[in-house]
Amino acid sequence: MAQQAATKQRIKRIRLEDALNANVWDVDTKPHIIVDSEKCAGCADKACTYLCPGGCFTLLAGKVLYSYEGCLECGTCRVVCPKGAVTWNYPLSGRGVQYRFG
Numbered sequence: 001m002a003q004q005a006a007t008k009q010r011i012k013r014i015r016l017e018d019a020l021n022a023n024v025w026d027v028d029t030k031p032h033i034i035v036d037s038e039k040c041a042g043c044a045d046k047a048c049t050y051l052c053p054g055g056c057f058t059l060l061a062g063k064v065l066y067s068y069e070g071c072l073e074c075g076t077c078r079v080v081c082p083k084g085a086v087t088w089n090y091p092l093s094g095r096g097v098q099y100r101f102g
Contacts, residue, residue, distance in 0.1 A: 025069065028095040032088065033068040033077065039085035040064050047080040071096065 033056070046064055048057040054072040058065050066077075073096050078088040090096065 022100045024098045024100060026095050026098065027069045028091045030092070031068045032091045032096070033066060033071060034087040035064065035066055036083075036085040036087075037063075039083040043081070043083045043085065045082060047082070048077045048086065051076050051080050 041063070043064075046057075046059055048066075049059045049064060053074060053076065054070045056066050056068060056071050057077060071091075073090060075088050078086045
């Protein structure tokens with residue numbers, strides 16, 4: 001029991017925003033996320049706007065806008081899109097997010 005208490009004291013909790021701010025992005029000029037706007041327009045759920053952990057997808061006047069620059073490279077957008085409107089690939093080698101949790 002004493003060991004568990006000591007372990008809990010050593011673990012420092014940080015907010016998600018603070019952890020993400022520690023990361024560095026080397027953004028490629030060629031997008032690694034492509035969204036088919038015609039397929040996207042027919043989607044009622046717009047799940048990508050709720051589930052993207054990087055907040056790359058936003059809803060504005062009923063249309064989904066996206067920005068690949070802050071992508072965490074998890075592929076969630078591609079997986080949750082019911083219309084198959086998202087084409088997602090990894091950025092070119094050495095580009096994209098560099099995780100720096102410290």
